[in-house]
Amino acid sequence: MGIVRPARYDLHQLASPGGSDGILTMLAKLLNVLIVDDDKDNAESLAQLVALWGHDTRTALNGDDAFAAIDSMCPDVVVLDLAMPGMSGLELAAKVKEKTSPKCPLLVFVTGFADSASRTAIFKAGGHFHLVKPVDPYELQRLLGRVQDGSIVAG
16 A cells, blocks of 8 residues: 655645735645555556645555554545455445444545446445546546535535
């Protein structure tokens, strides 16, 4: 399990002399994001991208490691693959929903399966969003931005 940390800033330097100018507010709402994918390159590259946007990220390469990481990091968002050996993304989502209820992280599936049966299974397991690989980075960034500003809340 890897950890990617964004650069840290002195928040007092970013605030304007008269108070917050928006940057401080944005930085105060950074997200903890767990990326779960059995393909190490996919997991790490997505984690690096999300970290560039300023969020704290951690990766897990299987469902069991992801489930353990949820205890230690309390993620706001879990980005997970559907098809993984061992515990699938669907099984992980169901366990996360059961364990963290009522404060469940937002579950975003990023998968190569675009069919309606997979989409239905994702939502039945407790997934909140379904993005198809290769994921459009701007779509994911907009989604995380909506979580940051409170317009999307898991539940």
